[in-house]
Amino acid sequence: MTNTSLKLKEADLAISDQIREAARRLLQQKEVELVIGFEQGTLPLRFTPCFIRNEEDVDRLVWNSFCSNNLAKYLIKRTEKVAVVAKACDVRAIVELIKENQISRDQVVIIGVPYSGMIDRRRIEAELEGKEILGVEEEGNNIILKGNGFTKVLDRNKYLCRCCEESTPANPVIYDILIGELVEEKVPCQSPEIAEFEAKSSDERWSYICAEISKCIRCYACRNACPFCYCQECFVDKTSPQWIGKTTNPSDTLIFHLTRALHVAGRCVGCGACERACPMGVDIRKLNSKLVGDVRELFGYEAGTSLEGVAPLATFKPDDPEGFMLNP
Amino acid sequence: MIAKIVRESDLINLLGEWLKEYELIAPVKRDNLVVFDRVDSAGEVLFNYSNTVKSAKELLLPQSETLFTYSSVDHSASIEAHFNDAAPKLLFGVRPCDAKSFLLLDKVFDGERYKDAYYLNRRANTLVVTIGCVKPRTTCFCTSVNGGPFSEDGSDLMLIDIGDAYVVKVTSDRGAGLLEGAELEDAGEDDLASMKRVIQDAEASMSPKLAIEGRQENLESIFDDPIWGPLTEKCLGCGVCTYLCPTCHCFDIIDEARDSQGERIRVWDSCQFSQFTLQASGFNPRLTNKERLRQRVMHKFSYFPKNYGLTGCVGCGRCIQECPVNLDIRDVLNDLLMESVIK
Amino acid sequence: MKIEKVLVETEDRNIKTFSLSFANGADKSDFNYVPGQFAELSVLGKGEAPFGMASSPTQEGCLEFTVNKAGLLTTALHNMEPGDIVGVRGPLGNGYPLEQLEGGNIVIIGGGFGFSTLRALTNFMLDDRNRGRFGDITVIYGARNPGLVLYKDELEEWGKRDDLSLYMTVDSANGDWNGRVGLIPNIVKEVAPSADNTYALVCGPPVMIRFTLPVLQELGFPSDKTLLSLEMRMKCGLGMCGRCNIGSKYVCADGPVFTLAELSKLPQEH
Numbered sequence: 029m030t031n032t033s034l035k036l037k038e039a040d041l042a043i044s045d046q047i048r049e050a051a052r053r054l055l056q057q058k059e060v061e062l063v064i065g066f067e068q069g070t071l072p073l074r075f076t077p078c079f080i081r082n083e084e085d086v087d088r089l090v091w092n093s094f095c096s097n098n099l100a101k102y103l104i105k106r107t108e109k110v111a112v113v114a115k116a117c118d119v120r121a122i123v124e125l126i127k128e129n130q131i132s133r134d135q136v137v138i139i140g141v142p143y144s145g146m147i148d149r150r151r152i153e154a155e156l157e158g159k160e161i162l163g164v165e166e167e168g169n170n171i172i173l174k175g176n177g178f179t180k181v182l183d184r185n186k187y188l189c190r191c192c193e194e195s196t197p198a199n200p201v202i203y204d205i206l207i208g209e210l211v212e213e214k215v216p217c218q219s220p221e222i223a224e225f226e227a228k229s230s231d232e233r234w235s236y237i238c239a240e241i242s243k244c245i246r247c248y249a250c251r252n253a254c255p256f257c258y259c260q261e262c263f264v265d266k267t268s269p270q271w272i273g274k275t276t277n278p279s280d281t282l283i284f285h286l287t288r289a290l291h292v293a294g295r296c297v298g299c300g301a302c303e304r305a306c307p308m309g310v311d312i313r314k315l316n317s318k319l320v321g322d323v324r325e326l327f328g329y330e331a332g333t334s335l336e337g338v339a340p341l342a343t344f345k346p347d348d349p350e351g352f353m354l355n356p
Numbered sequence: 357m358i359a360k361i362v363r364e365s366d367l368i369n370l371l372g373e374w375l376k377e378y379e380l381i382a383p384v385k386r387d388n389l390v391v392f393d394r395v396d397s398a399g400e401v402l403f404n405y406s407n408t409v410k411s412a413k414e415l416l417l418p419q420s421e422t423l424f425t426y427s428s429v430d431h432s433a434s435i436e437a438h439f440n441d442a443a444p445k446l447l448f449g450v451r452p453c454d455a456k457s458f459l460l461l462d463k464v465f466d467g468e469r470y471k472d473a474y475y476l477n478r479r480a481n482t483l484v485v486t487i488g489c490v491k492p493r494t495t496c497f498c499t500s501v502n503g504g505p506f507s508e509d510g511s512d513l514m515l516i517d518i519g520d521a522y523v524v525k526v527t528s529d530r531g532a533g534l535l536e537g538a539e540l541e542d543a544g545e546d547d548l549a550s551m552k553r554v555i556q557d558a559e560a561s562m563s564p565k566l567a568i569e570g571r572q573e574n575l576e577s578i579f580d581d582p583i584w585g586p587l588t589e590k591c592l593g594c595g596v597c598t599y600l601c602p603t604c605h606c607f608d609i610i611d612e613a614r615d616s617q618g619e620r621i622r623v624w625d626s627c628q629f630s631q632f633t634l635q636a637s638g639f640n641p642r643l644t645n646k647e648r649l650r651q652r653v654m655h656k657f658s659y660f661p662k663n664y665g666l667t668g669c670v671g672c673g674r675c676i677q678e679c680p681v682n683l684d685i686r687d688v689l690n691d692l693l694m695e696s697v698i699k
Numbered sequence: 700m701k702i703e704k705v706l707v708e709t710e711d712r713n714i715k716t717f718s719l720s721f722a723n724g725a726d727k728s729d730f731n732y733v734p735g736q737f738a739e740l741s742v743l744g745k746g747e748a749p750f751g752m753a754s755s756p757t758q759e760g761c762l763e764f765t766v767n768k769a770g771l772l773t774t775a776l777h778n779m780e781p782g783d784i785v786g787v788r789g790p791l792g793n794g795y796p797l798e799q800l801e802g803g804n805i806v807i808i809g810g811g812f813g814f815s816t817l818r819a820l821t822n823f824m825l826d827d828r829n830r831g832r833f834g835d836i837t838v839i840y841g842a843r844n845p846g847l848v849l850y851k852d853e854l855e856e857w858g859k860r861d862d863l864s865l866y867m868t869v870d871s872a873n874g875d876w877n878g879r880v881g882l883i884p885n886i887v888k889e890v891a892p893s894a895d896n897t898y899a900l901v902c903g904p905p906v907m908i909r910f911t912l913p914v915l916q917e918l919g920f921p922s923d924k925t926l927l928s929l930e931m932r933m934k935c936g937l938g939m940c941g942r943c944n945i946g947s948k949y950v951c952a953d954g955p956v957f958t959l960a961e962l963s964k965l966p967q968e969h
Contacts, residue, residue, distance in 0.1 A: 069682040071495065076682035077590040097681055101592070154388040158405055160493050176491065243387070245410070245419065245599055248629075252594035253680050265631045267771040274610050274623045275420035305680035307409060307596050309388055426743045431701070431782050432722070433743055469952060470937040576946075579966045606941035609934055613744030620747075625940070632942060635932050636748075636769040639905060641969050651944075654966070659947035 037166045040092040046207045052086045065113035066095040072164045073149040093147040098301040100255040104130045111137035117299035119200040120332025121255040140203025142211045148189040191300045194219040243308040244281045250302035256292045293319040294339040297332040360524040360540035371398035378446035411602035412454040416478050425619045445482045453498050453672040455486045455510035457602030463664040486511035495673030500566040505558045518550040572658040574696035583695045588649040590681045595626035597675035702783045710846030716765045734820035735956045738789025745775040749933045753815040755822035765815040791936040804834035810903025841868040841883040845876040866890045884910040894919035902928040922959035929955045
């Protein structure tokens with residue numbers, strides 16, 4: 029059922045080859061039992077997680093700008109030795125998960141892929157307003173989309189994953205195998221989106237968030253896509269005490285999103301898996317992204333950038349900011 | 357009954373007439389999504405779209421629905437049942453897959469043993485005007501599950517877009533009632549020829565059929581097969597597929613109270629959620645995503661057909677479009693059926 | 700319904716039997732049930748949960764439920780007192796197939812908390828109006844320890860009867876337990892009567908069932924004469940909410956009583 033017309037651009041072809049090579053070697057030499065990466069999906073813009081255990085399947089592995097799922101999710105509490113094809117944000121998640129004892133460092137072989145500019149398929153789909161995309165090709169900075177009776181060319185820089193658009197690094201923080209070479213690191217800059225949000229008044233922010241949340245259908249795709257939502261029993265499922273109701277009552281839905289944002293605050297690496305998983309287009313990442321900035325500002329901490337340091341909300345330091353108590 | 361013809365401008369008028377008698381629910385654009393919503397004027401109706409993000413099932417089975425309200429006083433309580441949404445509704449612009457899904461939901465909620473009064477109340481009040489699919493998507497697989505882009509199952513009226521007009525087919529008595537007084541022209545020979553062409557083109561454009569029909573026993577025979585592990589490994593265990601699905605009907609019943617008053621509410625639930633089958637003893641027969649996804653596939657393609665004689669899927673493809681990890685049920689079924697032949 | 704009486708069954712006070720009467724007289728005649736069926740008990744504001752009927756329909760005017768304190772609803776129930784109101788929705792499920800069992804000998808094997816509907820069935824069969832319809836009745840009932848034995852007074856009465864063979868056991872004894880000590884499967888091996896024209900009805904925790912069934916098979920009990928009452932998470936009780944299925948069968952509507960023969964045709968997912 030896979031899309032047979034897969035045409036990767038040169039650079040992506042080279043990366044794909046190197047990934048396959050690495051995977052082949054690791055499996056051959058029995059250094060790992062499993063390689064987690066991406067393979068072609070069943071829709072033109074979709075590339076999907078794949079689990080390779082045999083050498084003969086290694087050629088399924090591919091890489092391009094649409095490999096946007098966060099694969100760190102699949103590493104949690106594994107018993108076997110695993111290799112993972114990880115871009116920068118995946119690696120940041122892995123780093124935090126190692127510190128949280130969900131992944132053991134010596135159990136995972138990180139095949140790091142430096143890559144600046146993953147494309148967010150949701151942004152493209154929105155641009156095309158529901159018209160079905162039958163084929164996609166990348167040429168330089170152009171994304172060429174083909175459909176029934178139309179071709180559309182887009183400038184890739186306007187359709188990047190938000191995380192790639194912001195200041196977050198494009199190089200894996202740690203790795204065991206490096207695919208290609210480290211790319212030129214981005215100059216940190218604040219996302220114009222977050223700046224716009226911060227410029228809003230309290231009331232405006234409240235209206236914005238409430239309007240977004242009203243679209244939520246409580247499918248929990250955001251939660252399940254997030255590498256940091258791994259609690260055995262999520263707070264939404266608890267009955268004693270019951271934290272939130274199960275209906276789509278806006279108040280309950282809001283509490284769900286606010287609580288989840290706080291639960292991952294200080295650990296969230298801003299990968300945007302939550303946002304891309306949402307079928308209803310809720311701007312989930314805005315809140316998380318804002319908190320990433322707040323954590324940086326208040327605690328000087330950036331999740332996923334180092335194997336040292338504890339997430340601020342998981343620890344206490346005497347010099348933690350107290351403004352909320354003294355100047356509410 | 358003879359097919360009629362209606363130009364788009366006349367259709368707008370017809371919708372206006374219908375609006376006088378019914379609550380009109382139709383596809384509309386909200387932000388970047390196409391959803392069903394109540395419209396107050398025919399002009400709000402969206403005609404050019406493939407399918408809505410959420411299915412039409414919420415019109416018969418709302419995501420949350422108050423079953424009754426209660427109020428307790430000392431050692432007694434009074435309970436008041438709520439039959440909401442009593443007003444007559446006209447669901448306009450559904451696709452044949454969603455229209456057919458109502459027939460499947462009927463099997464469950466209008467069953468031989470038990471009937472669900474809340475569902476039936478809505479069902480009786482809802483008329484269905486379907487617009488056939490001139491441009492099926494690559495993810496549509498209705499023809500693999502006994503459906504089709506112009507299937508009339510579940511519709512009261514069927515509209516087929518032949519370019520400059522719609523052919524209108526009356527597919528039920530209630531549909532005939534909708535056209536009373538509309539004085540539509542009969543469809544001419546040219547119109548019918550165009551219609552035939554449109555239908556042929558649409559059907560020919562559909563992705564190749566899957567060989568699912570009648571294969572319940574095959575699926576059952578490999579229930580314990582290890583193939584389920586790799587097939588389900590990337591599943592995140594969220595509820596997207598089940599919530600968007602027109603035929604998924606699992607629900608939970610909860611109470612919400614404030615002091616001595618409250619309500620009992622039915623809400624959607626999903627067999628994909630980790631606590632769905634968790635027992636009071638702590639034992640969970642479906643402990644991992646593998647068992648839960650297996651349940652979804654088996655329920656739709658084996659248990660439901662066994663119990664009701666119909667495949668429990670209408671091939672709308674929403675689960676394929678929206679699954680966060682692109683877990684494609686067509687691939688799953690193909691792999692399973694191949695495995696069952698090997699074993 | 701109204702709570703008439705609350706009886707604490709176990710030493711740890713985690714299991715209580717509630718005797719309920721109908722608040723509305725007309726309901727009494729509408730509520731016709733057979734042993735093995737269940738009802739959804741509700742505490743308004745907390746929710747609903749399924750419980751097997753622990754009383755026999757021959758016990759006129761009252762309905763008993765034995766409730767283990769395990770979660771939100773059961774805790775709320777445990778905090779209730781005589782005079783309080785609870786909701787009852789039922790009867791639901793298929794119950795034990797009484798016509799089929801008639802004329803045969805019956806072996807009842809109950810473990811722990813699962814004994815409640817078997818107790819209802821036993822009381823039904825022991826009733827003067829019914830006793831003649833059934834052959835020999837053997838009851839094998841076990842609890843984890845003496846403090847967890849349910850229906851103590853009733854069991855004492857049963858022990859005195861000569862139209863019933865009662866064997867009780869505990870997994871581990873303490874203090875003044877004079878009876879058998881041993882796991883149910885072992886006791887079954889020891890005391891089970893001949894399998895000839897005999898039905899075996901089993902209910903208890905999964906591990907007990909798993910080890911008892913092979914013993915019964917060895918003793919010659921055919922799979923279509925071995926009946927199990929299954930536990931599943933249930934909500935609607937009507938086969939609609941999709942939660943309690945084993946394969947194409949819903950435990951709430953097609954069960955909870957199934958023969959082993961029926962179960963062997965279903966996916967092994969319970």
